[in-house]
Amino acid sequence: MPRIAASDRDAFYATRRQALADVALKLWAERGYDGTSVATIAGEAGIAKGTFYLYFETKGALLLEVLRRNSLVPNVLALIEDLKTRSLEEAVHGFVRGAWRHLASQRDLLLVALREMPTHLAEAREAVARVLVPANAALARDLDARIGPARAAELSTVIAVRGLVGMIVVTFLTQEILGAGQLLPVPETEITKTLAELFLRGVAPQKESAS
Amino acid sequence: MPRIAASDRDAFYATRRQALADVALKLWAERGYDGTSVATIAGEAGIAKGTFYLYFETKGALLLEVLRRNSLVPNVLALIEDLKTRSLEEAVHGFVRGAWRHLASQRDLLLVALREMPTHLAEAREAVARVLVPANAALARDLDARIGPARAAELSTVIAVRGLVGMIVVTFLTQEILGAGQLLPVPETEITKTLAELFLRGVAPQKESAS
Amino acid sequence: MPRIAASDRDAFYATRRQALADVALKLWAERGYDGTSVATIAGEAGIAKGTFYLYFETKGALLLEVLRRNSLVPNVLALIEDLKTRSLEEAVHGFVRGAWRHLASQRDLLLVALREMPTHLAEAREAVARVLVPANAALARDLDARIGPARAAELSTVIAVRGLVGMIVVTFLTQEILGAGQLLPVPETEITKTLAELFLRGVAPQKESAS
């Protein structure tokens, strides 16, 4: 004879876990994992220190949960589907803009992931294998199809896709988080345009435009 | 009246500091700064905990020393000078290869820098302003001159350079550290070649080659 | 939903703080502030080292609390009020006896205060300014009124009062703490009587008694 239906209880439990994960992500992004005590997380979530352990076995378990719940990698397959009917040019521009927005919305996760990656290399590798590599491969296949076998033979599309992501991530990091945007200001639209353009045609002078 | 000549003592002192910095860099890359105690560092270096403090005032001072001694950013001005007489094509290929090798030699530093960056955002920003932004600007100027004003008007060379660095760093990270190299194997020479090619001409089909 | 009523918890908390303050005062009197570790204090109070920090933020905070809770200076204004209707003779005898008893009850505090005074000169000066000097001035005013302007012009009552307190404190210290009482035994009543008599009439032969 539980007062609360099992499903309600489960829902409550899940909500609490979610709340704790949200709070932890925010705090860890600010002060780091080691720099944020369980008491602080619990307090910020409005529960007592001891109550925390009803929802997570250890502090480390919460970290894993946070990393599992959120993802730096957007739903790439849906994205590919979305952009299927667009030209390569449009698709790349759309991808860059979307990725930039995704990063902006996951700023905290990016910081936490960077910080904890070296310490949890094994888990990071597992996540890469599970999420990043398939996404990378799917995008590479799509790109292969778009640029044709001749060009695909000249460069590794797997690497090209990863290069594109790298451009976006590092530029976002330096621009938005590390303050380079204040020292070398470039409007956001020009950034995403430049990155897409770079991916599409590179920096080299466009000889054909001279003809 | 010391038995050891001052120069010998200084040399010994410098050697010890170097040894401690090396050990610390290695351990921090594995377990993080907070996760590695002074006792562990000292022990790994073969000295007692207290002895550590004869060489560094605090644990934090050792971190600063490690960061000062090593740099993720190679001497960019020298690099520009070096590549001055080369064509853009050669210069970019050389730059990518050089950067990749530099990262490989600073693997541990890269991990430490990533890990500690979010926690020491203020210092990271200062370092970016002092080192990264000037290097970025210098490379952008060089690139401006090479690609001519017409093309430079079409994209931000500041962002383009940062994009290039981003490609290299992230690709290195996923390939060499996060294990993507084992799942989607691509030879190193093809990686650097692809990244340079991407930066120079992009992925888009080379229309002029059709002519 | 705590099981213990808030008032009970507060009472327990206050009791613990008091117990820690008592234990600390005793230990500090024996071994000094620096010579007594938090672990020792906690252990003597029957709690673990870490538990100490639930009751006091730092070791220094406990010192302040101990000094705040106890005072070497009795409530001088109340004392003056009390003795208002008595003759000078009775008032002085009463003051000396009261001060002696107060010192006996604050033996440990006296030792701690003496021990820490040189190290915390600034705080000691502040305490002197806040507590001792006003008490000194109030007693001097009372004495001024009692002995009349003629005699008050011949000696500084501020100094006289301080001299009286000095007699009492130093005699108590040598007699009760430094063991002089065993080597030159004098009954306590004779001590207080002598000190009061000394303050009132000095040692010089009482010429008027000859008449």
Add this chain to the structure above:
Amino acid sequence: MPRIAASDRDAFYATRRQALADVALKLWAERGYDGTSVATIAGEAGIAKGTFYLYFETKGALLLEVLRRNSLVPNVLALIEDLKTRSLEEAVHGFVRGAWRHLASQRDLLLVALREMPTHLAEAREAVARVLVPANAALARDLDARIGPARAAELSTVIAVRGLVGMIVVTFLTQEILGAGQLLPVPETEITKTLAELFLRGVAPQKESAS
């Protein structure tokens, strides 16, 4: 075949010990015994840390030496001899002035002695028995003789003498060290005059002067 004659070596040794004792007294008065490291003392004395241990077995041994070498108690027997031919009045005034000057010259020792007394109660008691009690007794005998048996029967001269010393010490302490001199300023000559006068005749109105 020593290069240095034994006596020279001994003299050098004694000089070093003296220098260390002087330096230690000064530093301890400022920062306390625990607050002053052996390295600081040695450094201030111009020798290396290790060299210190050629002159004193431990830090504690230096403390004992400092306390043994200096004395808060002036040569009382000589003083009595000096003042033998003076009247009681003159003798007391001279004693107070002399004691005040002695304290002023031993300011550092006073602070160190106060600070360490509670921690070294056993030694302090021994010193009291060896130095203070005999001086106290000698002064009491002298006073007995001066005031005559009638008055001596009415008060304990042992306590009276101790009271006199207490007045002087505590007044000196509050006035010169604890800053009361700035808040309730009284010229030094008036202080010593008041204390002597207090000891001689007390504060009570001089009835006989009215006659």
Add this chain to the structure above:
DNA sequence: GATGAATGAGCTTTCATTCAT
């Protein structure tokens, strides 16, 4: 004699985790 590098015990303080209520 003189040195100062080396040591490790010991300090204050923090915090993940447990558990009686």
Add this chain to the structure above:
DNA sequence: GATGAATGAAAGCTCATTCAT
């Protein structure tokens, strides 16, 4: 379920003392 008092391991750092040179 919820609480927060209690714990003790572990951290960074200091310093009296030793000892090879």
